[in-house]
Amino acid sequence: MAEPLLRMLVYGCHNPPETFLDRLFSGLEARGVEVTLASTGAPRATEMSQRKHWIWAPHAVGGKVTQGIKLAAVASAAARRSWSATARMVRGASGVGTAAAVELLRALPLVGRTFDVVYFPWIESAGGLIRHFPAEQKIIVSCRGTQINIAPLNPQRRRFRESLKSIFERAACVHCVSENIRENAERLGMPPQIARVIRPAVDSAQFSMQAHCKRVDGSVLKIVTTGRIIWNKGLEYLVHAVAILRESGIDARLEIIGDGPDRDRVVYSAHDLEIEDHVQFSGALPPTQVRDRLQQADVFALSSLSEGISNAVLEAMSCGLPIVTTDCGGMREAVTDGVEGFVTPTRDPRAIAAALCKLAASHELRHSMGAAARLRIEREFTLPRQIDAWMNMLSEVAAGKSHASP
Amino acid sequence: MVMPAFPKLSETFLVNKFVGLLRQGVDAYVVCGRSDESEWRNYPHFAEQAPLRRRIVRSWAHEPRWLAALLWPFALLYTFVMRPSGTVRYFRFTAKSLGVRCLSTFYLDAALIRLQPDIVHFEFGTLVLGRTHLRDALPAKLVVSFRGFDLNYSGLDDPQYYQQAWQSLAGVHCLGQDLWRRAQRRGCPPSMPHVLIPPAIDVERFSGEERPDRDVTFSPERPFRILCVGRLHWKKGHEYALLAVSELRKLGVPCELRVVGDGEALESLYLAIHELELVGVVTLVGSMPHEQVRQELDWADVLLHAAVSEGFCNSVLEAQAMAKPVVCSDADGLSENVRDGVTGFVTPRRDIHAMAEKLALLAGNAELRRDMGAAGRQRVLRQYRLEAQIDAFARWYDELLGESSDNERADAATLRSESSTQDALARA
Numbered sequence: 001m002a003e004p005l006l007r008m009l010v011y012g013c014h015n016p017p018e019t020f021l022d023r024l025f026s027g028l029e030a031r032g033v034e035v036t037l038a039s040t041g042a043p044r045a046t047e048m049s050q051r052k053h054w055i056w057a058p059h060a061v062g063g064k065v066t067q068g069i070k071l072a073a074v075a076s077a078a079a080r081r082s083w084s085a086t087a088r089m090v091r092g093a094s095g096v097g098t099a100a101a102v103e104l105l106r107a108l109p110l111v112g113r114t115f116d117v118v119y120f121p122w123i124e125s126a127g128g129l130i131r132h133f134p135a136e137q138k139i140i141v142s143c144r145g146t147q148i149n150i151a152p153l154n155p156q157r158r159r160f161r162e163s164l165k166s167i168f169e170r171a172a173c174v175h176c177v178s179e180n181i182r183e184n185a186e187r188l189g190m191p192p193q194i195a196r197v198i199r200p201a202v203d204s205a206q207f208s209m210q211a212h213c214k215r216v217d218g219s220v221l222k223i224v225t226t227g228r229i230i231w232n233k234g235l236e237y238l239v240h241a242v243a244i245l246r247e248s249g250i251d252a253r254l255e256i257i258g259d260g261p262d263r264d265r266v267v268y269s270a271h272d273l274e275i276e277d278h279v280q281f282s283g284a285l286p287p288t289q290v291r292d293r294l295q296q297a298d299v300f301a302l303s304s305l306s307e308g309i310s311n312a313v314l315e316a317m318s319c320g321l322p323i324v325t326t327d328c329g330g331m332r333e334a335v336t337d338g339v340e341g342f343v344t345p346t347r348d349p350r351a352i353a354a355a356l357c358k359l360a361a362s363h364e365l366r367h368s369m370g371a372a373a374r375l376r377i378e379r380e381f382t383l384p385r386q387i388d389a390w391m392n393m394l395s396e397v398a399a400g401k402s403h404a405s406p
Numbered sequence: 407m408v409m410p411a412f413p414k415l416s417e418t419f420l421v422n423k424f425v426g427l428l429r430q431g432v433d434a435y436v437v438c439g440r441s442d443e444s445e446w447r448n449y450p451h452f453a454e455q456a457p458l459r460r461r462i463v464r465s466w467a468h469e470p471r472w473l474a475a476l477l478w479p480f481a482l483l484y485t486f487v488m489r490p491s492g493t494v495r496y497f498r499f500t501a502k503s504l505g506v507r508c509l510s511t512f513y514l515d516a517a518l519i520r521l522q523p524d525i526v527h528f529e530f531g532t533l534v535l536g537r538t539h540l541r542d543a544l545p546a547k548l549v550v551s552f553r554g555f556d557l558n559y560s561g562l563d564d565p566q567y568y569q570q571a572w573q574s575l576a577g578v579h580c581l582g583q584d585l586w587r588r589a590q591r592r593g594c595p596p597s598m599p600h601v602l603i604p605p606a607i608d609v610e611r612f613s614g615e616e617r618p619d620r621d622v623t624f625s626p627e628r629p630f631r632i633l634c635v636g637r638l639h640w641k642k643g644h645e646y647a648l649l650a651v652s653e654l655r656k657l658g659v660p661c662e663l664r665v666v667g668d669g670e671a672l673e674s675l676y677l678a679i680h681e682l683e684l685v686g687v688v689t690l691v692g693s694m695p696h697e698q699v700r701q702e703l704d705w706a707d708v709l710l711h712a713a714v715s716e717g718f719c720n721s722v723l724e725a726q727a728m729a730k731p732v733v734c735s736d737a738d739g740l741s742e743n744v745r746d747g748v749t750g751f752v753t754p755r756r757d758i759h760a761m762a763e764k765l766a767l768l769a770g771n772a773e774l775r776r777d778m779g780a781a782g783r784q785r786v787l788r789q790y791r792l793e794a795q796i797d798a799f800a801r802w803y804d805e806l807l808g809e810s811s812d813n814e815r816a817d818a819a820t821l822r823s824e825s826s827t828q829d830a831l832a833r834a
Binding site for chain 2: 063149150151153154155156231232236240262264265267268269271272281305306346347349
């Protein structure tokens with residue numbers, strides 16, 4: 001096998017990775033990057049790929065006994081690779097106790113292994129770990145949403161804010177999923193010169209436009225939304241908006257694809273607003289089925305209170321759906337009010353309902369906005385574009401151009 | 407009385423009920439999963455009373471699972487030694503109806519088998535799920551309290567959720583008319599013996615004093631003080647309260663909001679405070695013991711409760727007892743709790759404009775605030791006294807057991823509730 005262009009370790013993603021990460025890694029692999037996952041078990045195959053490279057990095061979960069056993073296993077494996085580095089790390093662990101043990105458990109799998117770049121897809125998983133890397137190790141972290149837009153507002157999480165600062169000091173490059181995230185990260189102490197905005201991408205071939213003629217004016221308006229059911233998605237406001245819409249005489253139906261801890265709340269809202277027969281909870285679905293549902297819908301609605309930039313919206317745009325989105329995070333970077341859909345204020349069900357109402361009334365509007373959405377994806381959010389940007393970033397970081405490590 | 411944890415600050419009404427029943431001579435025990443030392447600190451007056459604390463029985467630990475497996479034989483042995491016939495009866499019934507599963511249910515039920523109660527009262531609706539076999543296995547009368555979430559959204563999309571329960575329950579307690587209606591909508595037969603007992607509060611501990619700064623015209627120096635009390639959970643609708651306050655500011659009313667409570671919605675509220683530009687206007691003060699909540703109520707000019715789902719709400723009662731006007735949503739029991747236009751205002755839930763409008767009305771009219779506050783206090787004194795609530799429960803339990811066994815129970819109670827309990831109560 002040919003020598004890889006670049007060796008990258010990914011630390012702290014699911015196994016198998018989230019769809020958007022999986023797509024990114026497959027794209028990078030196709031360009032000659034060797035992607036290694038740090039995971040609890042051999043990487044599970046996905047629809048997209050079958051990953052071969054991985055290192056064993058157990059989760060820091062379970063009781064004290066389980067963690068102790070895991071720690072011993074990880075330490076002995078590390079010592080076999082490099083006795084001196086392991087000893088140095090154990091000595092350098094901050095104190096004794098559970099916190100130190102967890103830190104070691106996460107850091108030891110990296111001992112005696114070299115990669116051109118270590119990548120943390122979620123910035124919070126870098127905390128506590130980042131100081132264990134040798135100074136010359138190049139590190140990239142991603143800022144995606146919650147950790148930048150929400151957590152730092154909570155005064156009880158001062159320690160997290162401080163850990164963000166140390167991560168920003170140490171990272172060679174900080175990947176931000178939107179301009180909005182970049183601005184907020186800068187406010188939290190990120191040096192501007194290490195930021196790189198690369199927006200997510202969609203597989204526009206997979207999330208394709210369905211050519212068939214959709215809803216005729218006057219029949220049921222099919223509204224769809226996808227995403228985990230968590231409070232950040234503001235689904236109670238969306239259900240309220242649909243109730244307002246129905247009250248005004250528009251036969252609208254909402255499909256919620258996804259699952260999550262706030263499901264009770266959304267089911268209750270639907271019952272409480274007496275539209276339970278018009279809200280469908282489809283649960284979490286695989287990407288191909290999500291696509292099918294998107295293609296059958298008339299409008300995509302996002303009621304989020306906070307986002308980095310919503311992959312769900314990009315996928316819907318790729319399927320040629322007009323979008324109604326709240327004005328949060330980087331959403332304005334994907335949707336221009338009045339072009340690909342409508343942008344409404346957050347926490348305002350009446351505004352969401354008004355936007356949906358406009359789209360319900362006009363077949364032409366839905367069609368033209370849907371076409372504009374598809375066009376924008378093809379221009380700005382394609383996979384090759386994203387992979388190009390990533391390759392640039394990776395090679396710059398690996399060559400040490402981006403930011404001199406301290 | 408079966409509940410997940412005892413005592414718990416946000417469930418002080420259960421502590422009041424337990425102590426009240428004991429005072430009445432009811433031979434009451436609490437069976438709970440957790441009993442945290444940290445929570446006891448909020449109840450110093452009876453934390454030290456050993457005879458009372460002996461009546462609080464923790465069920466055998468079922469987490470982690472290996473510990474449960476380890477303890478299982480001991481649970482069997484102990485229960486069998488304490489109640490040989492009860493244990494045999496339990497297994498004879500459950501082996502037939504539940505099969506092998508009776509081994510694990512036994513572990514959960516061991517504490518109840520040892521106590522052999524006449525009545526098992528599940529203090530929240532969801533607790534009865536999977537425990538209906540107790541009716542015949544103990545045997546005992548099973549009753550349940552519906553307090554809000556259990557009927558409002560637990561298992562809402564499963565029509566069979568409470569099916570078994572409706573067939574096995576001897577009675578249902580609801581906090582108000584609205585919950586009783588919801589129970590029927592979820593399949594409870596209208597013929598089910600039921601009782602509506604609203605929550606109650608210790609009126610003497612909540613009393614308002616006249617203060618000179620109550621009648622001022624509000625200014626940025628002395629803003630209109632709004633208080634929200636309730637766990638930081640979506641059902642309490644704190645986000646709508648923030649939106650209403652934001653609207654109120656748009657109407658030009660200088661105001662300040664304090665939110666008492668803690669919970670998982672904390673970060674969503676910080677985000678809302680930040681985005682609605684309410685930094686410095688809204689303070690999240692965290693949860694606090696009852697005495698301090700009283701002080702917060704004393705501070706406030708009005709209580710705002712924007713809940714989307716609420717059983718009845720004790721803090722709204724407490725605010726009325728403190729002679730504070732209330733602006734609340736019409737979630738479930740709230741419209742029974744507050745008399746619209748008399749002790750406060752009831753607005754449609756999720757209607758932030760209506761809430762802001764009513765708040766503005768109160769902010770601009772000192773006389774209205776005073777009158778509504780006074781009417782609220784009168785109403786609580788008349789209808790929501792703790793003593794009356796305990797009486798109602800004791801009466802209901804008597805009814806459930808029927809006249810004959812009633813006398814038996816009374817005898818047994820006096821026999822069993824050793825004098826030490828009564829002494830401890832007197833001291834507490």
